[in-house]
Amino acid sequence: xxxxxxxxxxxxxxxxxxxxxxxxxxxxxxxxxxxxxxxxxxxxxxxxxxxxxxxxxxxxxxxxxxxxxxxxxxxxxxxxxxxxxxxxxxxxxxxxxxxxxxxxxxxxxxxxxxxxxxxxxxxxxxxxxxxxxxxxxxxxxxxxxxxxx
Numbered sequence: 001x002x003x004x005x006x007x008x009x010x011x012x013x014x015x016x017x018x019x020x021x022x023x024x025x026x027x028x029x030x031x032x033x034x035x036x037x038x039x040x041x042x043x044x045x046x047x048x049x050x051x052x053x054x055x056x057x058x059x060x061x062x063x064x065x066x067x068x069x070x071x072x073x074x075x076x077x078x079x080x081x082x083x084x085x086x087x088x089x090x091x092x093x094x095x096x097x098x099x100x101x102x103x104x105x106x107x108x109x110x111x112x113x114x115x116x117x118x119x120x121x122x123x124x125x126x127x128x129x130x131x132x133x134x135x136x137x138x139x140x141x142x143x144x145x146x147x148x149x
Contacts, residue, residue, distance in 0.1 A: 003038055012051035017041050020091050040084040052085070053092040057105045060085070064109055083111045 003014055017038060024034050044052055047063060055063065067073075067081045086106045095101040124132070 003042060006042060009042055009045040010051040012054070013041060013045045016051075016053065016088075016092055020088070023091065036080070037084055037087070040080055041088060044081060044085060044088075053089060055105065057108075060105045060109075079111060082109050085109065086111065 003009065003017055006014070009017075020041075021034055021038065024037065041052070044063070047066060048055060048059070064082060064085070067078050070078065073081075086102050086109055089095075089103045089106045090097060090101070093103045095103060
């Protein structure tokens with residue numbers, strides 16, 4: 001695994017991440033989800049100069065600010081970074097997963113997705129929907145002889 005060979009991840013983060021892998025495996029979480037977590041921990045570890053769970057709340061705020069203002073990563077990746085940062089602290093400090101409790105350093109982090117509002121002018125009218133359906137129906141009817149052959 002690339003975690004063990006990584007020279008830019010703190011040893012403490014490596015050890016904790018390996019424990020997290022065992023924990024997630026025991027919970028029946030799939031390999032791809034686990035790999036995703038590990039990759040995000042590696043990315044987060046590269047952004048700080050000490051083990052992740054040794055960050056103070058102020059340092060976590062700076063890290064999250066850096067994530068939020070990074071123009072070269074997608075919003076979904078930013079959200080993943082924050083979700084995994086919270087989960088990582090939760091696991092390290094042995095907070096109750098079922099109760100969704102988090103340590104003070106990360107409890108404040110918002111991880112919800114922004115809702116995109118649909119504007120009325122972007123929606124199809126009833127007439128437009130009928131027209132689309134009629135065209136699709138006509139298209140299927142015209143293909144019927146070809147399908148019967």
